[in-house]
Amino acid sequence: MLASLQNGICSERLALSAYQENFADAHPPLTATQAQIEAERCYYCYAAPCQTACPTGIDIPSFIARIAQGNPRGAAAKILEENVLGGMCARVCPTEVLCEQACVRNTNEDKPVEIGLLQRFATDDFFANPQPPLFIRAADTGKKIAVVGSGPAGLSCAHRLACLGHQVTIFEARAKLGGLNEYGLAAYKTPNNFAQQEIEWLLSIGGIAVKTNTRLGQDIFFTDLVSTYDAVFLGLGLSGVNALGISEPETLGLRNAVEFISDLRQAEDLSQLPVGRKVVVIGGGMTAIDAAVQSRKLGAEEVTIVYRRGQEGMSASDYEQEWAKNNGVTIRHWAAPLELLTSEDGQLTGIRFAYTQLEEGRLKQLSESFELAADMVLRAIGQNFDSNHGVEGLAMQSGKILTDENGKTNVAKVWAGGDCRFGGKDLTVEGVQHGKLSALDIHRSLSQAA
Amino acid sequence: MADLSSNFLGIKSPNPFWLASAPPTDKEVNVIRALEAGWGGVVWKTVGEDPPVVNVHGPRYAALLGTDRRVIGFNNIELISDRPLGANLAEMARVKQRFPDRAIIASVMVPCTEQAWKNILPQVEDTGCDGIELNFGCPHGMSERGMGSAVGQVPEYIQMVTEWCKQYSRLPIIVKLTPNITDIRMPARAAKAGGADAVSLINTINSIMSVDLEKMAIYPNTAGAGSHGGYCGYAVKPIALNMVAEIARDPETAGLPISGIGGITTWRDAAEFMTLGAGTVQVCTAAMVYGFKIIEDLCDGLSNFMDSKGYQNLDQLVGKAVPTVKNWNQLNLNYAEKAVINQDLCIKCGRCHIVCEDTSHQAIFATKNGERHFEINEAECVGCNLCVSVCPVADCITMRTLQAGEIDQRTGHQVTGEYANWTTHPNNPGASCS
16 A cells, blocks of 8 residues: 555655655745846835835845945845844745735836845845854943743844843754744745744854753743843743533644644654644644645645634735645635544544634634544644743733733833734744834833933 | 828838847848848848958847846947958849838948949849938948048048938938937938938947956957947837937928837837827847847737727827927926835835935935834925836836915925926026016
8 A cells, every 4th residue: 555545654655855845945946047137127216115024124125235346245134133043034035925915016016026036036145155244243332131932932032132241042942943933934934944044044143152951931931031130031932722611521633733843843863753634723824734745745635724713814915825835735614623633542533623713803612513534633723821930920911921012021121022012923033023112122221220 | 990001201011120230230131030030121230341340259248137137238349241242232132022012122331432432322223122311320340441430430431421322322321320429410401411311310429348457458359359239129228219309309400201229129118209200110139139039929919009099090109109208398397296006006115215314305205103114205306207217116106296276395385287498497597478
């Protein structure tokens, strides 16, 4: 029997060569010629709508003009001065709902300038030869700042603070820096260990000490940080995973999508990763898409995303949904999980869903239901703030940290940003902006105090 | 269907498109390809005395590139034909015999002595060619030897040589003018005074295409050193149009036939030259960029344009716009326009706003009710046309004429509808009473 047709959860469903092909760069970079042609399409708009649409406010017309003028280093500088993780954002930003959605070329041509790919071109060119340094650290201020969490928000905050001359210590719970850049995101979005390459460059500014395998609430404690450091930035992310809200039996087949993705990102040999023959992913966001598509790419025969609301309610962009469908993923709407089905020996065999509909603006489960065969079910219905961090005294809202527009919390000397901050859209690029704004605010605050 | 046939100085060609004297007309093989493709005629690449000149054995051409590597401008340092005179003349004769309905013009350049011209003209005439073009325009290489533009820059020489040519040849004489002068009317008048049957213009403009910043040397160069070249191509069209019009409207040269040259790339360019007085047009760069097939598009476009406007033949088109070319002091200072932005077409790039704000008259609003919205402020708009010029969307910004009786919001004055120019303006210290 073909390995791909084997029921249950197993590895090596595909020929070895298929793994490399499936997980290669999903959107290959532009060649120099393509970049030149594309860059010349930019109109160099006044107060450009793309720049306004970019959460980090990159001066997009300028960086594109610099590409067109044969100045890719200058282009990279324009990008990185506003978004220090501009290389990763060029790979993972949902540009179709951000900068490219705002491009004035859409009006007549329905074809925006490919800003994301141009940003990748400029940053790739820079990272291939990042000398001499773009950023020089200011004179040491003697101020010590703790950055907890090393996802996009923490890294961005740390880099900006280091630039401004402060001494930063990053505390990271996991073994590697990067947060979702390293442990989340589909592998084909950021192949060739780009996340670590970018971080290595980012840290090269100096003034940033790193403590990995150090978890807040376990190895270090909030009150200690606040009393020891001149300022604390919390970029904790959302490490808890929402439950399905139904009975969840202990079964091998039921997993968190974020862990499935994390295993995939860290795998040395993708062929050794187990995946089901029939996979159901529950959720409607980017995590659901990344988990579903990667399941397919690992050799799952049938992959279905099931979302409890309609297509328009999915937080994954239209482009991402299209990407999933093109990779053979089925997306079903208006259904909520009801029951996980297991065999007598405890193997997952399927999942039963209730149909749903909106009634007077409220989502209601109907009495009718259907079953999908599944040997693997991935939860992707959102993450939540881990209460074990022990951040007592912080004002919270909807389970996230409440801050002002610069990320300042109600606790003196404490800022927060990224996915753990209330009111965000859970985007990498937004995390970068949070970190940057908080760093600037911390700097202002410490400068005034001095 | 419009009749595109041309009769220029009695030289007939099925269409007014001639290939200019240049690399595309250097050899029989090229010329035959051109004529088979449908070109109305060729001005054979300039022939000179034997022994022939020698060209550099390296880059002769370079281009000024626009978006998507489109050739906007072009320059060359190629000399006149580097082949023996006899070879050129024999080929010319064969081609004329094979294509009797096409215009075959010989371009000639020899030193500025009567004997030199007296020697060569009968040989050229023996080919059976239809006319002779005197190359007084080539601005590089040959000019260092006292020929080409070195002659074209001295009206007295132009007249003298033209007189010799009229004396020693029965063929129509077309004098090709250099634009590297201060006032094109002077050489044109000299050509006419010498008896020229027509002038052709413009030849190329002195130019350095670029500097290779890696090698820190001008580009193109020969073994590290370069020489200025002759600039041509689409970018020179406005310069050429002006010079053609200046000759067409100069009372001293009005009516002198003109063969228009300079950046003609499309039928539209050709039509524009003709409306400003060119009886035929000559093309080089466009052919060197796209090949000879463009003749089909040139003829088709011109024909469809003429049909759409009811022009039956070229005579009805030639010179049609010349009366609209005036000295500045004849322009109506009572006339006013204002820009109008078509909001349905506007893509909100804001370029009109920022250039008006930064460099002109602060006459375009960028917001309306807090929204991004670009609209003309008539109280500031001087009607300068900058916004029209930079808008990336065709016909999105247009100019509206203020009607008689309307108040110009900028000046507060009522538009009178009466014509009044600078010569009578109160601010003009030398104004005459009207």
